[in-house]
Amino acid sequence: AAGVIQSPRHLIKEKRETATLKCYPIPRHDTVYWYQQGPGQDPQFLISFYEKMQSDKGSIPDRFSAQQFSDYHSELNMSSLELGDSALYFCASTSTEWGSEGYTFGSGTRLTVV
Amino acid sequence: ILNVEQSPQSLHVQEGDSTNFTCSFPSSNFYALHWYRWETAKSPEALFVMTLNGDEKKKGRISATLNTKEGYSYLYIKGSQPEDSATYLCAFRAGGTSYGKLTFGQGTILTVHP
Numbered sequence: 133a134a135g136v137i138q139s140p141r142h143l144i145k146e147k148r149e150t151a152t153l154k155c156y157p158i159p160r161h162d163t164v165y166w167y168q169q170g171p172g173q174d175p176q177f178l179i180s181f182y183e184k185m186q187s188d189k190g191s192i193p194d195r196f197s198a199q200q201f202s203d204y205h206s207e208l209n210m211s212s213l214e215l216g217d218s219a220l221y222f223c224a225s226t227s228t229e230w231g232s233e234g235y236t237f238g239s240g241t242r243l244t245v246v
Numbered sequence: 247i248l249n250v251e252q253s254p255q256s257l258h259v260q261e262g263d264s265t266n267f268t269c270s271f272p273s274s275n276f277y278a279l280h281w282y283r284w285e286t287a288k289s290p291e292a293l294f295v296m297t298l299n300g301d302e303k304k305k306g307r308i309s310a311t312l313n314t315k316e317g318y319s320y321l322y323i324k325g326s327q328p329e330d331s332a333t334y335l336c337a338f339r340a341g342g343t344s345y346g347k348l349t350f351g352q353g354t355i356l357t358v359h360p
Contacts, residue, residue: 135289136289163346165346165347165348167350173352174250174335174350174351174352174353175335175350176350177347177348177349180346180347187346188346188347190347222289222290224348226346234280234282234292234293234294234295235280235292235346235348236292237282237289237290237291238289239287239288239289240289
């Protein structure tokens, strides 16, 4: 069965560089969520999209932006990277029609800022 | 800020032991409580989505209960096996216009020793 695909799996960037993380949700899922998990921390909600529109915003820095495209894939753009941005970034998708299903998570992108 | 707490933070048990851990969440504006199992180097896998007070759900040797009035859920594992070793995350979904955003607990790290 198709899963949520995230790319790249690992990324190493220097401070002040830019990074783009991609998420491809499960077909027919209309909602995408981004979470950030720092070392030893719980996953923190960043931003979500429903039907290509931003639906909710969490603790996402102004240096980050995201969007969902017509094919429902989403990209998280991170600029002026800081050491503290080093984390595991998860994308999850779900369908609003299937309220009783859990969310399906991608394998995550591990970003290391040096 | 929603507070979702899990306890204990980590647990070591012997193969064959039964174990349980707790997730506490806000008792107001409840919509759903999710449980995920997260193995190292894999993505979180949905175990249960619980929506009704008094819900009990079961999947093999794993079961969960829900008390929305007092704001807690228990996850039970009967006859733990080494392959049950993982981090167990609970996540709270509030009602209203949260657009399905999940607030995660810190997780309980379970290690089952052969």
